[in-house]
Amino acid sequence: MLVNPSVLRVFTQNIFLAIGCSTEHATLAADVLLRSDLRGIDSHGVARLSGYVRLWEKNRINATPNIQIAHETPTTATVDGDAGLGLVVAPFAMQVAIQKAEQYGSGWVSVRNSNHFGIAGYHALMAVEKDMIGFAMTNASPLVAPTYSSERLLGTNPMCYAFPAGHYPPVVVDLATSAAANGKLEIAQRLGKQVPEGWIQDKKGNYTTDPHALKTGGALLPLGGDRDHGSHKGFGLSATVDILSAVLSGANYGPWVPPFVAFLDPPENPVGKGIGHFVGAMRVDGFRPVDEFKASLDNWIARFKTSVTVDPTQKVIIPGEPELEAEAHRATHGIPLVDAVAVDLNMLAERFGVELLKGM
Incomplete structure (x- = not known):
């Protein structure tokens, strides 16, 4: 439809x-x-x-929700989302970050007591509209096994970096730190398709292409798939998101993050409140004139777009172009x-x- x-x-x-x-x-x-x-x-x-x-x-x-700033300094803050929609709490936090950046050059906000906040790109692009570089990340319910583990201890933990350009659209690097987002499995389930090898493992730690494997004790894999292909790097990125979003803010982290699905209860003995986010904004003119930066980024984009490719029918895709x-x-x-x-x-x-x- x-x-x-x-x-x-x-x-x-x-x-x-x-x-x-x-x-x-x-x-x-x-x-x-x-x-x-x-x-x-x-x-x-x-x-x-x-x-x-x-x-x-x-x-x-x-x-x-009564969304409030629980703690702050001139350039940083912790926001308590009062269990509100992450779709609302995260933009509130980004507005705080932008306001601090407008006054002091940069603003950094960690969030607790929130819920799923949608796409990270939405929040990072709020800063781009103000000629700032935007950052947004969130932890999520544990579906990912760290490298060598059979336990689900981390979420897909996406992160986004957004940069304002001039002639070209913004460069938006928006990615999950797992081999694939859980939503990709849900799409495969709806379409009755298998998923690529390297996305998921069964409960014994064996690779599988079954998109339903999470329901039988399996786990998503970190970005990279396995150690030979760099999964320790994906694990490291995911850990960074979890620490900035939750350990820093007082939200639940690791295996204590509550599930997005309602039929599963949150873990007993939580270590924090809700799920956590981390957002930030940096004024470009805190480093160099905005027009100069945009001109340089335009030149960067143009050079990459004209890169010689292995297959002449393909082209280098600038982050954010497909979206x-x-x-x-x-x-x-x-x-x-x-x-x-x-x-x-x-x-x-x-x-x-x-x-x-x-x-x-």
Whole structure:
């Protein structure tokens, strides 16, 4: 089903309103999810909407949070999200970081007591709009086994770095620190497809291509797959995200991070509050004039785009280009929803008395 983006945006906003979110929060949360779908990151868009609703039903998401700064210095802060939607808490934290950067050159905010915050790129790009370099990362429920381990101790723990350019669009490096995001497995499950070897292991630590392996005790692998292919580097990146997002803020870390799914209870004896994020903003003009930086980054982009490739039919892809191309296409031609997601969303519509989604 192809759905008009504006129709899907209103639908999503209405669902958030139905669970008690304010108009401001419902609009913002819908914008974060729609940005994901527009940019072609289907695993983190409206396909997650029913997940947020189920967590709200379990009283694990607060629809009316009192988001506060719990601790701060001129350039740093810790935000307590009051169990609110991460889709709302993370933008609040980034606004704090931007305000500090505007005054002092950079701002760094660690977040506790939050929930899943959508795509990291949304939050990092908020800084780019202010001619700043943006950083955003989050820890997540434990699905990833560290190198050599059979235990699930880390999340997919994504990180994003976004840089403002001049003539060209921003460079956006947005990636999971696991071999694949859990959402990629969910997409494969919906489509009835196997996943590439190196993404996941079974409960005994053997490679498998079964996207359902997590349900039987398996684990995602760190970026790199195995030690011979650099999984220790992915493990290190994931550990960095976990420490900055949670150990620093007072959120749950490692195996204590609560699951996104409502049918699983959070671990007993939590070590913190909710899940954690870390966001930051740095003023480019704290290092050199903005126009000079943008001109240099444009030159950097242009040189890489003209790189000689092994296969003449291929080209070097600048980080952020595929998402930008998807956004341009989907804004005009609609957002594709697989049948399972469309059915799921219309079940929400019937429950909350929202108009059913229809194709274009």
